[in-house]
Amino acid sequence: MRWLVNEAGIYCSVPARKEAVSVEHRTARLAFARRYTQEAYDAEFWNSVIWTDEKSFSTTAAKARVCWRPPNTRYAKENIQEQRMIGRSNVSFHEWLWAGGLGDLTLIKRNLTVAKYVDILNGMLPSIR
Template identity: 45%
Template sequence: MNTTQQHLTTRGQIIALRQEGLTVRAIADRLAVSTSTVKRWIRRYAETVAIRNNPFSNTVAVREALHLDVCAQTVRSRLHEASIQHRVLAIKERLTEQHRTGRLQFAQQYVGEDLEFWSRVVFTDEKTFASTNHSKIHLWRPNRTR
């Protein structure tokens, strides 16, 4: 096993032992590593889990929720190390032939209606509705996922 694989194994053991309820000191003694190493990997794991549980959160909110004594850039760096990237939600899908056909049928059905009727028509795939924030939606997610 090379050094990188040993480090990954140790990190996994730290998290597993912590989830079993062991203290930081007990984990450090069992794995023959420093307590600061154990604390570091527990904190980094907590940051990653927090973003995965709430991908629409930002790094400042994660830092505050976990009571971390680090800057938001550090949280961002740890997320990037875990292959979790900041993204803006994907652009809406393009109209399909089914959409076009449905719209045409609707228009033909109501061809005699006046402008007031048509001013109230909105196709649900044409407009995004929001009751609060009208800006782009940001989120965190692993690479190559939707």
């Protein structure tokens, strides 16, 4: 049976995984990106930008599923397995970078609250100056 499906150009693959994003959020992200790709934002502007990110590593196992799809359709909407932020977070980190180089990697204990985030940002400032 599998060879018949393969002959039709459909193969068993692991689906791409990404965060679920609403249409409104997707539209807002695109508008934000378009706003900052204008020529008015030159190298001097981008040299003053600080990029930050948080990453959590979870103890729950990934539930890999398979999907049957034609070649070169990995990122087609119907072939993407959306991720929900479910699971117990084991360890989280915050990192940052800018034109001057990499910043510090900070361990986040428990949940990242507004107060903890402000403390992390305040800790970044001496490194930037």
